[in-house]
Amino acid sequence: MSENLENNQELQDLNEILRVRRLKLLELQQQGKDPFKIVKYDVTHHTAYILENFDRMEGQQVSLAGRLMSKRGMGKASFCDLQDRDGRIQLYVKIDEIGTENYEDFKKFDIGDIVGVKGEVFRTHKGEISIKASSITLLSKSLQLLPEKWHGLKDTELRYRQRYVDLIVNPEVRKTFIIRSKIIGAIRKYLDNRGFLEVDTPLLNTIAGGAAARPFVTHHNTLDIDLFLRIAPELYLKRLIVGGLERVYELGRMFRNEGMSPKHNPEFTMMEVYEAYTDYKGMMELAENMVSTVAQEVLGTTKVTYQGQEIDLTPPWNRMTMTEAVKKYSGIDFDLVSGDEEARNIAKEKKVHIDGKPTKGEVLNLMFEEFAEEHLIQPTFIYDYPVEVSPLTKRKPDRPELTERFEIFITGREMGNAYSELNDPIDQKERFVSQMKKREAGDEEANMMDDDFINSLEYGMPPTGGLGIGVDRLIMLLTDSYSIRDVLLFPTMKPIK
Numbered sequence: 001m002s003e004n005l006e007n008n009q010e011l012q013d014l015n016e017i018l019r020v021r022r023l024k025l026l027e028l029q030q031q032g033k034d035p036f037k038i039v040k041y042d043v044t045h046h047t048a049y050i051l052e053n054f055d056r057m058e059g060q061q062v063s064l065a066g067r068l069m070s071k072r073g074m075g076k077a078s079f080c081d082l083q084d085r086d087g088r089i090q091l092y093v094k095i096d097e098i099g100t101e102n103y104e105d106f107k108k109f110d111i112g113d114i115v116g117v118k119g120e121v122f123r124t125h126k127g128e129i130s131i132k133a134s135s136i137t138l139l140s141k142s143l144q145l146l147p148e149k150w151h152g153l154k155d156t157e158l159r160y161r162q163r164y165v166d167l168i169v170n171p172e173v174r175k176t177f178i179i180r181s182k183i184i185g186a187i188r189k190y191l192d193n194r195g196f197l198e199v200d201t202p203l204l205n206t207i208a209g210g211a212a213a214r215p216f217v218t219h220h221n222t223l224d225i226d227l228f229l230r231i232a233p234e235l236y237l238k239r240l241i242v243g244g245l246e247r248v249y250e251l252g253r254m255f256r257n258e259g260m261s262p263k264h265n266p267e268f269t270m271m272e273v274y275e276a277y278t279d280y281k282g283m284m285e286l287a288e289n290m291v292s293t294v295a296q297e298v299l300g301t302t303k304v305t306y307q308g309q310e311i312d313l314t315p316p317w318n319r320m321t322m323t324e325a326v327k328k329y330s331g332i333d334f335d336l337v338s339g340d341e342e343a344r345n346i347a348k349e350k351k352v353h354i355d356g357k358p359t360k361g362e363v364l365n366l367m368f369e370e371f372a373e374e375h376l377i378q379p380t381f382i383y384d385y386p387v388e389v390s391p392l393t394k395r396k397p398d399r400p401e402l403t404e405r406f407e408i409f410i411t412g413r414e415m416g417n418a419y420s421e422l423n424d425p426i427d428q429k430e431r432f433v434s435q436m437k438k439r440e441a442g443d444e445e446a447n448m449m450d451d452d453f454i455n456s457l458e459y460g461m462p463p464t465g466g467l468g469i470g471v472d473r474l475i476m477l478l479t480d481s482y483s484i485r486d487v488l489l490f491p492t493m494k495p496i497k
Contacts (some may be wrong), residue, residue, distance in 0.1 A: 361386025
């Protein structure tokens with residue numbers, strides 16, 4: 001009972017504080033000082049520049065704007081902290097400098113208010129770089145309370161829902177998203193410098209193709225047809241290779257109507273790149289060189305720590321076939337497995353769950369997921385995947401049951417997927433037919449038939465290598481973030497009822 005009363009008192013106190021803030025705004029409006037009518041404030045500097053260049057900034061007049069994060073004093077002189085996009089700096093506000101009326105207004109400012117300040121750069125007697133204010137202007141009134149001044153922003157789900165508050169009170173969160181932007185920019189720079197052309201392909205597709213995934217469905221009223229939010233840009237990008245562009249990439253949003261976890265969000269960022277006249281080995285070189293270059297450019301190193309483990313991104317990365325990985329971690333050599341029935345029996349003996357009657361290749365893939373993935377901590381290319389799980393990939397000439405495909409694994413997680421792209425229209429159509437049979441049998445993730453894509457291949461697509469990398473997962477690695485939600489500004493959340 002006492003705890004309920006205490007919580008009720010806390011709520012009453014909070015409501016009173018919020019009421020007072022609204023009354024302050026009303027008073028300002030009645031005095032003709034409505035901060036929301038201010039449309040512009042000239043900013044000449046940001047905090048980081050002043051702090052990093054104090055020797056040449058000392059004594060100079062500057063103009064800054066940002067959010068009040070603390071206030072101290074309140075006699076005839078006060079100190080407060082202003083936070084802008086780059087960090088915080090101390091303000092020294094004195095009645096003799098800004099005038100009595102303005103100082104009285106300043107005393108009513110609240111933590112969280114957005115202000116503009118003009119003044120001189122100096123260092124206090126205690127050695128702290130500060131701004132001696134000659135004027136301070138209220139630019140926006142905060143009607144809410146910042147969490148650190150009330151109960152703290154400790155609820156992880158609330159942080160994701162109210163990312164705007166999370167960014168205000170948690171500097172490390174702002175840093176993560178600044179790094180995210182730099183990583184994406186570095187990826188673009190790497191590809192642009194190597195002659196790749198960035199392109200845009202449709203988000204709304206008549207066919208959900210390019211990956212094994214369940215799509216989101218929407219409806220176009222004018223055409224009266226259902227459309228799918230894209231699950232991958234692959235089939236459009238390969239059409240551009242047919243058209244002669246030779247080196248293309250796209251970096252953008254994908255949508256998959258699947259479960260959510262620390263590694264999965266229904267809306268995520270993917271980078272896909274296609275290069276004519278190379279193969280999956282060429283994509284291996286591109287992948288390891290691009291990721292290591294991005295890490296070096298953004299972080300200054302190719303060795304990063306992820307959840308307590310040191311990861312070395314320096315090329316060359318480890319290489320292992322799927323068959324070799326399964327043999328190493330399960331003890332089963334699939335090169336010695338005679339057929340589908342024997343493979344299924346092995347899966348049962350190893351207690352690997354199977355549905356229906358999977359083929360030997362499908363069982364090999366299941367065994368890999370069950371026994372090998374979690375051990376692939378350092379960057380590793382797992383290559384030569386079974387044809388049954390690689391419907392868009394070229395077969396190996398000497399092992400037609402396998403394909404020239406690899407996936408990238410780091411910290412036990414799949415980071416990317418690449419092929420020597422299938423450019424045989426007859427083989428491609430047969431594989432689409434096989435995928436459609438799976439779809440008709442209830443597999444919602446199986447590929448759909450894409451007749452226009454087949455038609456494009458019939459015009460002739462050169463030998464091509466293709467690579468897709470999950471950008472969010474790469475950012476998780478480079479920022480030491482456990483959950484994908486930590487690197488998405490606005491992750492998908494269940495609505496609050």
